[in-house]
Amino acid sequence: MLESIDLAKINETIADIIDDHILVCNMDGEIVFTNKAMQTYLGYTDMELKHKSLFDIVEDNNINKAKSFIESASEKPSGWEKLLFVGKDKVVKLHIKIFRKDDLIYIYGNEKYIEYEKIRHKLDIEIANAIKIHKRSLPESIPDNENISFASLYIPAQKLGGDLFDAFKVDNGLLNDFFEQYVCFIADVSGHGLDSAMLAIYVKDTIRSYFRLKHTPGQLLSPKEIINFFVEQYIKEGYPEEYLVCLVLVVFDLNTKELIYCNAGFHKYPLLVRDDEKIVGLNKVGLPITTAIDTDLLKYEDHSLPLSAGMTLFMMSDGLPEQRVNNEFYENRLKELLTEVSCLKPAQIVQKVHKDFTDFLNHEKINDDITLVVVKLPEKSR
Secondary structure, X not given: OHHHOOHHHHHHHHHHHOOOEEXXXXXXXXXXXXXXXXXXXXXXXXXXXXXXXXXXXXXXXXXXXXXXXXXXXXXXOOOOEEEEXXXXXXXXXXXXXXXXXXXXXXXXXXXXXXXXXXXXXXXXXXXXXXXHHHHHHOOOOOOEOOOOEEEEEEEOXXXXXXXXXXXXXXXXXXXXXXXXXXXXXXXXXXXXXXXXXXXXXXXXXXXXXXXXXXXXXXXXXXXXXXXHHHHHHXXXXXXXXXXXXXEEEEEEEOOOOEEEEEEEOOOOOXXXXXXXXXXXXXXXXXXXXXXXXXXXXXXXXXXXXXOOOOOEEEEEOOOOOOOEEOOEEOHHHHHHHHHHHOOOOXXXXXXXXXHHHHXXXXXXXXXXXXEEEEEEOOOOOO
């Protein structure tokens, strides 16, 4: 039964049902095959084209170009070239590729490809610009002094990430000598594309705007108030319901010796290691921020702990603990490592985690954006 199958007929049928315009001719330009898409594009029937040469249907000013295509054709498809064809009713433009096989010249093209290439090129430029903007939104430096030290690790799952973090000393103007407060936050926006990256930048800009618009120098800082301010602005913007923003924000007040935090949706909550090397989870968690939830439910509270000498705080997005290789999550391995390295400086801790995580991956791709911020107080309090 298989011997009776006409493979040539099958190939011709396939060529006729695809959108590509296909024309096959010999080295002299005599047309031996066109598919229905090419026939329709030119306005000729199959029999009409089989009685023509390629040069009969190429516009006069393009004949030399067509001859050059045939002479230079190889088994490797050419790049896109524009050729003007004389259709039955009008001259038409077609972007084509050409290759040679078994002394036949294969010409194929599709104007949809060119439009796609234009769109893709434009999108590539936009994504490249978005990557630059997103990178600039990440802090160039974070506090590292004798009173408190920060270090960070950031690895996007794709070129553009939905994670963003920041850490900074609060500017209290003329009262800076009397107050020392530091803010650190991590935001995780659903998704990994252009929209997620831009929304992550919006999170940072909005939080920064709180300190321009709402903060009074010298006042006690409330993470809850900062997050509530963000929620208010987010709801006003009317972001689509499918987006989720998880945001955890921590204030280190070195004058009151207090750590105050508020968590909106991070189920992988910050971890604190004290002198006894036991991990304490800052596990008071509210709902993630989204317009899909009634605003009456988006209520958050501050939670506080006393600062102590040598304490180390680990803030991370879920991409790090939830990375899985061979059905094993990184979370348990990470927790063991954090207790071992908590005595080191934050920059050294980040290096250790990065190396161990890379070993764990064993060349596997990461599933989600990776963000880790390590904060450490000196061994002896001021």
